[in-house]
Amino acid sequence: MEVEYRDKSNIFYPAIVTQIKFGDKKIFLKSKEDAFPEGWYSFEDCRYVRMVDSKRVIGVGDTIDALIKQPSEKKAYQRAKVREIKGNFAVVESAEGPAISNVVSLDECRFADQVEQLTEAALKKTTLPLPEELSNYASAVCQTITDNIPNTFAQYNESQKDIDIYALDSKTIRRITVASDMLLSQAKQKVSLIQKKEEVTKKFEQSSASTQAVIEFSVARDLMGLAIGTEGSNIRAAREVDGITSIIIDESRETESHCFFKVFADNYDAAESARALLEYLTESVKVPTDMVGKIIGKSGKTIQDIVDKAGVIRVTIGETPTEEDNSVDFFFTGTKESISLAEMLIDIHIKHVKEMESIRESIDETQRRLYPNSDNSGFYNRGFSRGRGNMSGSFNPRPNRFRDNRREQLNGDEPARIPRESNHSTSADDSDIHIERKTNGFARGGRGGGTERYRGGRNNRGFAQNGRGRGRGGRNENVEA
Incomplete structure (x- = not known):
């Protein structure tokens, strides 16, 4: 709290209140510029400045309090009149106290009515x-x-x-x-x-030559918050490790990018245990480009599991693969042990994915050999073929309503052929293959347009239940091409 102390010449020196005695109505003051000795002074010899939001501007002829340098070379507030104003400076002449005429900054002037006598009620x-x-x-x-x-x-x-x-x-x-x-x-x-x-x-004072192990290591400044922990919890845990004598931050070796720890312990095992708790860093783990999606997982679930299980703080994925080994950097932040665990979990997952792909390829190869004339590119990958009967995934011969004398042409470029009956219908995955062909437009009770094209796909006309032939006669019936 700031107040102003009045001396015998009726000028006021800025001071700081350090103690208050309400019974004696005295305050202990310390001068800002050592203009008077520290000590107890009466409320009556002190005043304070009221906080006002006045927009008044000091002008020539105003009575003000100006901070004027005294003969003692110390500045004090003195009642004065403004004689002239030049820019941000005013020429003032004292109205009370020692006779002084001086030039002062307007920032060191205030209106005389902004001060009040210090009283107990004012506090x-x-x-x-x-x-x-x-x-x-x-x-x-x-x-x-x-x-x-x-x-x-x-x-x-x-x-x-x-x-x-x-x-x-x-x-x-x-x-x-x-x-x-x-x-x-x-x-x-x-x-x-x-x-x-x-x-x-x-x-540190108690540590002596009897200390057997001393290790030093650095931590990046932006990771010091992790090393120290919330309210110092992490460094406190390191100091509580059995055998630790002292842990200090060596300020004499600090740089713009790193801080240095020094650990004193009875043995190196204790020192390394403390170091494992304190040494946070960021290291990269390389992941093959074709495995990045597998490591991230759906909605990031796989990489989140790795982060949680390893105990790392965070992971950042590099944007572009490196040219030399066609891999992407995963930057993990945490202790050395947690980063090592994250790398191990990534290696385990990559190995598992590769083994599963190898097994799938083996199953696909066996399936191709078992059904050499099948259009399916993979039995395991695509699942059982789904028929158009009442049961999903059942085998379903082609309907008997197709007559052998009805032929279809593939874009008109191949000779006519009789549609071949198959043992099972086209699989669900194969129905996604887009096939464009001309057809005679089979329709029961009518004649379809011969130039209409049907494109493969569940939502397109003619290949699913939504397709229809065009013709004359009775009711048109949905027919699969």
């Missing part, structure tokens, strides 16, 4: 309950409050076990109320770091 107060775990660090909590909320003063009330916060206007008090939860959270984090610093310093 607005609010109270912030102090958690028990912060009771030994009340000063740090008070410092956090005053650092974040300007022009406030906070002090620990030992009898009530809380923090009393003072301000000179109600608006600031409302700000404190709104920000109280956030301020306490920040104070807890600050105290936690102070405790860790004390612990590290103590351990």
Whole structure:
């Protein structure tokens, strides 16, 4: 909290309030420029500046308070009149105190009616309950409050076990109320770091030549948050490993891109265990281009399973395959062990996919040898042929209603042939093959148009149940081409 202290010459020096005694109506002040000694001063010798949203502009002849350099070379606010204004500067002449004429910046001037006498009633107060775990660090909590909320003063009330916060206007008090939860959270984090610093310093001082293992390693700056953990949980877990003497961050070796850890332990096994918890990095795992889709999986399910099981933090997939080995980089971020596990899971999945493809190819080859005249390109891949009977997947001879003397031509380029009966109907997958041909337009009770084309596919005319021939006579009947 800022106030102004009046000396015997009736000029006012800016000062900071560090303590308040309401019973004695005194405050402990510290001068901003060491213009007067620190100590207890009466409320009567102090004043404060009211917060006003005035748009008034200082003009010639106005009575103002100007921050003027005194004969002691220290600046103090002094009552003065404006004689002339040039740009952002004003020529002023003192109206009270020592006779001084000077040129000052308009930024260091204010209207004389913006100040008020400091009284006990002028100090607005609010109270912030102090958690028990912060009771030994009340000063740090008070410092956090005053650092974040300007022009406030906070002090620990030992009898009530809380923090009393003072301000000179109600608006600031409302700000404190709104920000109280956030301020306490920040104070807890600050105290936690102070405790860790004390612990590290103590351990470092206690470490001696008896320490058998010391290892150093670096962590990228953008991964330091992971290495330290939420509220320091990760580095605390590393320090709790059996055999660990001390873990410090070597600030003397820090670079723009990396920070360095130094681990002191009774043995190298303990040191490496702590390192495994702290050393986060990003490494790439190469995946063959034709396997990228298999590793990602439907809606990313496979790669998400790998991330969850391996314990990596995240994975980023490279955009273009490398030319030398036709592979795509998967960039994993995590500890060395978790990245190694992710690489192992990827290798296992790739091996499984290749084995399954090999088995499918073997089944397809056997199927082609079993049905050499079949149009099916693969029995296993496409499944059993589905007939057009009542049962899906059943074998269904072609209907007897087709007469042998009705011929079909393939685009008119081949000699006429009698449609051959097959043991089973075209498979579901083969029906997706687009076949364009001319037909005589079979229709019972009528004559179809001979020039109409039918294209293969479930939704096209003539190859599924939606097709129809064109003809005259009785009712047209849907006939498969």
